[in-house]
Amino acid sequence: MRVALFATCFNDTMWPSTPKAVVTLLERLGCAVEFPRAQTCCGQMFTNTGYATESVPLVRSFVETFTPYDAVVVPSGSCTGSVREQHAALARRVGDAGLERAVSELAPRVHELSEFVVDVLGVTEVGAYFPHRVTYHPTCHSLRMIRVGDRPLRLLRAVRGIDLVSLPAAEECCGFGGTFVMKNPDVSVAMGSDKARHVRETGAEVLVAGDNSCLAHVGGLLSRHRAGVRTLHLAEVLAATEDAPWRPGDGVDHEVGS
Amino acid sequence: MxxxxxxxxxxxxxxxxxxxxxxxxxxxxxxxxxxxxxxxxxxxxxxxxxxxxxxxxxxxxxxxxxxxxxxxxxxxxxxxxxxxxxxxxxxxxxxxxxxxxxxxxxxxxxxxxxxxxxxxxxxxxxxxxxxxxxxxxxxxxxxxxxxxxxxxxxxxxxxxxxxxxxxxxxxxxxxxxxxxxxxxxxxxxxxxxxxxxxxxxxxxxxxxxxxxxxxxxxxxxxxxxxxxxxxxxxxxxxxxxxxxxxxxxxxxxxxxxxxxxxxxxxxxxxxxxxxxxxxxxxxxxxxxxxxxxxxxxxxxxxxxxxxxxxxxxxxxxxxxxxxVLADVVGRQALRCIRCSACLNVCPVYERVGGHAYGSVYPGPIGAVLGPMMRGRRGALEQSLPYASTLCGACFDACPVRIEIPELLVHLRTQVVEHHRAPGSRGLPKPEALAMRAGAWTFADAGRYEKAQNASTLAGRLGDRLLHGRGTVGRMPGPLSAWSDARDAPVPPKQTFRQWWARTHTDTPADPRPDTHEGGVP
Known part of the structure; x- marks a missing residue:
């Protein structure tokens, strides 16, 4: 099985520790992963802001880049959703039947990280060790667009040393919403403040989710409030082991060592 | 009244x-x-x-x-x-x-x-x-x-x-x-x-x-x-x-x-x-x-x-x-039986209430029906499709399965196309220019990697200026929409693909040898 990592542009540029953790995790699970360098962006931000025309070349590029692979792993619920739920409609919109067909053939092979680990690799106990108090926010597109269900929680529950506490009103949106943060900043902050409040109610030291975009928003609020709660992508929790534990950095782990 | x-x-x-x-x-x-x-x-x-x-x-x-x-x-x-x-x-x-x-x-x-x-x-x-x-x-x-x-x-x-x-x-x-x-x-x-x-x-x-x-x-x-x-x-x-x-x-x-x-x-x-x-x-x-x-x-x-x-x-x-019926994608909004379940589950509606939607139909369904029934020309009607995070709670609650998030995106596309149309007044909005430039950059991995260099440069500079604090506080201009209430991470000094290129040199799918590393002290 040839497995490709679609890091997503946001992770590649802003949160490299996440795709790096995916590589660590998958290799530990015996799965060789490739990073096709032609990959860029799935186009979600353009599509969801109304720039469908701008997205189409990105759909084409995604299909060309990833069609050779048996499986594509994505450490993001919303980017997975963009590929699986929106690419076909974008191809249809410009009347490109060939592209639509190619998208439809590829889309079922595109998996969000927890789906890939649980469904494709058939593993829930990934050998992770994370001795911290954690709460999990199921991001909207994971939950209601691609329907990952409780897969992330099953993976987290199996982590050794973890103190997993449930988040009140977990299924409510955090208020990120892509360009919504810019277009409706007041509502976005109102929603994010409530999410941050619920996170603090849990007493967790780490907020975990499958999307760094939502985490950047909630984490940005928590950081501004000096709340003393860090955010971390699911992949980074699952990558940590007793031998190579996750190390608390200076607030944001942006050092990507070799 | x-x-x-x-x-x-x-x-x-x-x-x-x-x-x-x-x-x-x-x-x-x-x-x-x-x-x-x-x-x-x-x-x-x-x-x-x-x-x-x-x-x-x-x-x-x-x-x-x-x-x-x-x-x-x-x-x-x-x-x-x-x-x-x-x-x-x-x-x-x-x-x-x-x-x-x-x-x-x-x-x-x-x-x-x-x-x-x-x-x-x-x-x-x-x-x-x-x-x-x-x-x-x-x-x-x-x-x-x-x-x-x-x-x-x-x-x-x-x-x-x-x-x-x-x-x-x-x-x-x-x-x-x-x-x-x-x-x-x-x-x-x-x-x-x-x-x-x-x-x-x-x-x-x-x-x-x-x-x-x-x-x-x-x-x-x-x-x-x-x-x-x-x-x-x-x-x-x-x-x-x-x-x-x-x-x-x-x-x-x-x-x-x-x-x-x-x-x-x-x-x-x-x-x-x-x-x-x-x-x-x-x-x-x-x-x-x-x-x-x-x-x-x-x-x-x-x-x-x-x-x-x-x-x-x-x-x-x-x-x-x-x-509405003439809109092949939008016509499903006419299934609506005015139950208001989508309002009650909408996190935006819950915090804003109905008046901001500017019509008797507020909430997610109003954000869809309003522009479709009254036309997409007014500033309010053009803003309504964006009055959502696309969180999807409305679809899950809708008793007649109206795909409201999909319709919102559909209407956003119509708003953008309306401004793009020949004869549309004024210069392209800064947003349209930014989106066009962004898409052009992303359409080619080489261009994208060059653009990433700006981010890693900012990361190196930010690291020095902020003495390794890792986050940025208030920023000017359009970034203030983010930074008025939230800290932002300092961009990393190295992208994932730069790390990958250094550690995985034998990837067959690489389109070209690694040439985009470093360059900035």
Whole structure:
């Protein structure tokens, strides 16, 4: 099985520790992963802001880049959703039947990280060790667009040393919403403040989710409030082991060592 | 009611005021949480809820695909049962029809020096067309008889919810409105009125009773119109509707043309879906159904032909609905049965309330229906498709499976295309330029990697300037929308792909050798 990592542009540029953790995790699970360098962006931000025309070349590029692979792993619920739920409609919109067909053939092979680990690799106990108090926010597109269900929680529950506490009103949106943060900043902050409040109610030291975009928003609020709660992508929790534990950095782990 | 939604600002501006209103936030948070919990409980007890939703969507889609046939069938059955059917292309035509009929039936009052009046059943269609204002302009008073509508009308307020138009008010505010305003509209509120719900309801009951008994004309909407028999259906909770539908001699019902269901069997699906989704009840307390008139001279040779009042009029209103129908993607919005479940689960609605949506249809469905029914040219209409995080809670709650997030994206695309069209005024917006530049960059991995260098450079500089703090505080310009309330991470000094290129040099899928590393000290 040839497995490709679609890091997503946001992770590649802003949160490299996440795709790096995916590589660590998958290799530990015996799965060789490739990073096709032609990959860029799935186009979600353009599509969801109304720039469908701008997205189409990105759909084409995604299909060309990833069609050779048996499986594509994505450490993001919303980017997975963009590929699986929106690419076909974008191809249809410009009347490109060939592209639509190619998208439809590829889309079922595109998996969000927890789906890939649980469904494709058939593993829930990934050998992770994370001795911290954690709460999990199921991001909207994971939950209601691609329907990952409780897969992330099953993976987290199996982590050794973890103190997993449930988040009140977990299924409510955090208020990120892509360009919504810019277009409706007041509502976005109102929603994010409530999410941050619920996170603090849990007493967790780490907020975990499958999307760094939502985490950047909630984490940005928590950081501004000096709340003393860090955010971390699911992949980074699952990558940590007793031998190579996750190390608390200076607030944001942006050092990507070799 | 003299206030209207005309001239409302774009959504983000109205929302800014709304989220700062502590009383509004408290009232809405409490009310929506209560209805959400009730709905969740009664939906979870239905074993085949998902099948029921699918069935509801299927029936409505069938109606929309054969709307012409079913409308003519409805007209025929209504006429056979002694009702008079009127067709209205828009709000003005519909209002003129109702004003004319109501004016004729209340002429005796006018001649006797009494103010002509009609009693009203809560109806979204009549609010949509601004009927109360049209009647008022013709010198006819329209009395709302639904409790929440009464609160809105007495308070010279605007509705903020489809089901509970006064959801933004708490009971203390309601008491004040009753005490202050009831006397001007009829029987005053008792001097010792408290804010106990039972006392408030009693005051409203006494105030409304004299209007029910006096009125010669009632105006209603309809939740459903059954084509096979010409039967109109109103579901309600308070019994005020039943009073209006049965006491006055004349009943005028304003019905949007999408309210059809083909058969009674189809109706059964919606009578299960609607109360559970709307009030969170298994069944609503009052369901009124009437078919034509019970008896009228010249109809049915004196034999009863139906079971409605003596004089029954049905106004079938388009008012933008055929425009929605013409939109292949958007037409599913016409499945809407106005249950308001999407409002109650919407995190944006919960914090902003209904007024910011600038029409009688607020919340997610309003953000979709508004621009489609009223056109996409106004600043408010163009802002509505963006009044959502696309979180998807609305779709999950919708009893007829309207893909609201997909429709919002569809409408956003139309807004962007509208500005892109030749002849569109002004220069491209900064956003459009940024999006175009961004997409151009992403369309080629080489260009993208060069752009990433700017980010890693910022990371290196930021690291020095911020002494390794890792986050950035307030930033100027458009970035302030983010940084006014949130810290931002300092960009990393190395991208993932730079790390990969250094550690995995043998990847066969690499289009080119690694050349984009470093370059900045």
């Amino acid at each position: 003299s206030r209207t939604f005309v001239g409302m600002p774009a959504f983000p501006l109205a929302a800014r005021t709304a989220v700062a209103d502590a009383q509004l936030r408290r009232n809405l948070g409490h009310a929506t949480a209560t209805i959400r919990a009730k709905r969740a409980a009664v939906v979870s007890e239905v074993q085949d809820w998902e099948a029921l939703r699918a069935r509801g969507a299927e029936v409505k889609d069938r109606v929309l695909a054969n709307l012409d046939t079913y409308l003519l069938e409805l007209e025929q059955r209504l006429t056979e049962a002694g009702a008079t059917v009127h067709w209205a292309r828009d709000a003005d035509e519909a209002n003129a029809i109702v004003v004319t009929i109501a004016g004729e039936r209340t002429a005796a009052d006018r001649e006797a020096g009494r103010a002509p009046e009609v009693v009203k059943v809560k109806s979204m269609a009549t609010q949509e067309i601004g009927l109360n204002e049209a009647l008022e302009a013709a010198g006819i008073r329209a009395w709302e008889t639904d409790l929440a509508e009464l609160i809105v009308q007495l308070g010279d307020d605007l509705p903020s919810h489809i089901l509970v138009p006064a959801i933004h008010r708490n009971r203390a505010e309601v008491r004040d409105i009753f005490r202050r305003e009831m006397g001007r509209a009829g029987r005053p509120a008792p001097e010792d009125l408290t804010d106990e719900p039972a006392r408030l309801a009693e005051a409203a009951r006494l105030h409304l009773r004299e209007k029910f008994l006096r009125a010669k004309v009632a105006v209603s909407g309809a939740n459903f119109a059954v084509a096979e028999t010409g039967t109109l259906v109103v579901v309600e909770s308070e019994g005020n509707g039943r009073m209006c539908l049965t006491l006055p001699d004349t009943l005028i019902t304003v019905v949007g043309i999408e309210k059809l269901v083909p058969t009674w069997e189809d109706l059964a699906v919606f009578l299960q879906l609607l109360p559970r989704s709307s009030t969170g009840e298994r069944m609503n307390p009052y369901t009124s159904m009437w078919t034509g008139v019970h008896a009228r001279e010249g109809v049915g040779d004196g034999e009863p032909v139906g079971d409605g009042p003596q004089d029954v009029h049905v106004v079938l209103v388009d008012n933008g609905r055929t425009d």
